[in-house]
Amino acid sequence: MNPLIPSAKTIQIYLPKGNPRGLRLAEMTTRTVRLIEIPRIHIDDFFAMPDANQVGLYFLIGDTDSIEKPLLYVGQTGDLKRRLNQHDDKDFWTRAFVMLSTNNSMTQTHALYMEHKAIATAIEVGRYELKNGNNGNKPHTPDPLKADCEELFHTLDVLLSTLGQPIFESLAIHDSLHTNKTYENKTTNSTIAKVAQIIDEAPTKPIPALFYYKIKDGDAKGYYDDDGFVILAGSLIRQTQTSSAPPFVTKLKESLLSSGKLVAVNDKSYKLTENHLFKTPSGASALVSGRSTNGWIEWKNKSGETLDSVYR
Numbered sequence: 001m002n003p004l005i006p007s008a009k010t011i012q013i014y015l016p017k018g019n020p021r022g023l024r025l026a027e028m029t030t031r032t033v034r035l036i037e038i039p040r041i042h043i044d045d046f047f048a049m050p051d052a053n054q055v056g057l058y059f060l061i062g063d064t065d066s067i068e069k070p071l072l073y074v075g076q077t078g079d080l081k082r083r084l085n086q087h088d089d090k091d092f093w094t095r096a097f098v099m100l101s102t103n104n105s106m107t108q109t110h111a112l113y114m115e116h117k118a119i120a121t122a123i124e125v126g127r128y129e130l131k132n133g134n135n136g137n138k139p140h141t142p143d144p145l146k147a148d149c150e151e152l153f154h155t156l157d158v159l160l161s162t163l164g165q166p167i168f169e170s171l172a173i174h175d176s177l178h179t180n181k182t183y184e185n186k187t188t189n190s191t192i193a194k195v196a197q198i199i200d201e202a203p204t205k206p207i208p209a210l211f212y213y214k215i216k217d218g219d220a221k222g223y224y225d226d227d228g229f230v231i232l233a234g235s236l237i238r239q240t241q242t243s244s245a246p247p248f249v250t251k252l253k254e255s256l257l258s259s260g261k262l263v264a265v266n267d268k269s270y271k272l273t274e275n276h277l278f279k280t281p282s283g284a285s286a287l288v289s290g291r292s293t294n295g296w297i298e299w300k301n302k303s304g305e306t307l308d309s310v311y312r
Contacts, residue, residue, distance in 0.1 A: 011162050017045060026159045032103050033152055035159035038096045043084065046098070052081035055107065056100040057114050057156070060093035061128070061165060072128035072167065074118045074136070076111035092131065097165060099156050106152075112139045113149045114156070121168045126274065128167055171230050171275040173207060173223075211299035211307055213288050217268040220288045222299070224307060229284040229295065230277050237262065237270040241290035249286050281307055 014025040023045050024037040038046045046052055058080060060073040071092045077083035080098050087093070099114075100106060116136040122128055123135075141149065157168045208223035210232075220235035241249060253270075256262035262270045278284040281295030289298075296308035 009158065011159070013162075016049070017042075024163065026163055027102065028155055028158060031155045032101050032105060033155040033159065034100055034102050035156065035163065036098045036100075037163050038098065040094050040096070043096070046084075046096075047081050051098075051100055053079050054100045054104065055111055056080045056098050057111055057118065058084065058099070059097040059118075059160075059165070059167065060087060060090065060095075060131075061097065062092040062094045069127060069129040071131055072122060073131040074115060074122065075132075076108075076115035076136070078108055078111075090131075097160065097163065099152075099159075101152075109139055109141060109145065110149055110152065112137055113141050113146070114153055117149070117153055118156075118168075125168055125170050127169070127171065127277065166227060169227075171277055173232075209301060209310070211301050213285050213295075213298050213300070215289050218288045218290075220272075220284075222284060224281060224299075224311060228277055228279045229281040229299070230275050231272060231284050231288070233272055233274045235272045235288065236265070237272060237288055238290045239264070239268055239270055242292075244292040245290050246283075246286050246292060248283070249290060252287060 010029045012027050012029055014027075016023050016025065019042075022039060022042045026035045026037070027033065034051070036046065036051065055076075055078050057074070057076050060075075062071045073087075073090070073093065075083065075087075080100070084096060084098075116138040119130065119132055119136045123130055160167055161169055208225055210221050210223055212219075212221045214220075215238065217240070218236055218238035220231050220237070222229055222231040222235070224230075237253075253262060256272070256276070257270070261273050261276070263273060265271045278287070281299055282293055283295070285293040285295035285298040296312065297306050299307040301310065
């Protein structure tokens, strides 16, 4: 199998109430993982389900009014209904995603291991703003159980992305291959066969085509994918702005500077210290240039072709 080509998958989505904006149950037909999307307004529908009292992993997600990342809280529990009820005092979340097993085989040890891995991976990827006060407790886990957890986590990753939450989808190029090789090297011989299967089926992304935008005091590169446009770390951002700059540019620069994700390299340019995702190519080019731009025209590949001519 070519490691740069994701394998085909069949995913079943069930609407228990017939409402496509209500509860949605997603399963990969060859796996024992079920992911349930629960809009907060429909939480009682989930509580009425037999699944509600199972051991599981859960994600509370909410959007903010700012242009920054969506908020995320990750947890695990031996009783999903009881634990979600305890989060009723949290105002930020608008929907929950709960992961459980279709055959009741998930144990508290599985849940604890995956909670720790989910928090660590979400922080590393950086797409969401974590609300957790700690990184979760990593239990002592035998290698065979670790292999099971990694397989469950891979399925969870696919199902979350299918339902529009790419929590664990890296913005960096080649990260998925690096992660898989690291895990393979740390695994004992007793679980190599199972890990090899997980690696072979992992949803690695093709290497994206790079696009460039160079202006006075600004020099950036990035790529376009399913989620928008990603400016890569190391890109130079022009410090000055024109009156035509969209209002979000000032707020975003302030936020990135305060978090250390944007640092001054001289009195004219900033440098981006980590990859940053924009919903549109124009939002990305506006940050680089400090003015209103058409990113579909400004971003060009090495051959001089615009993003527009390549993708539209």
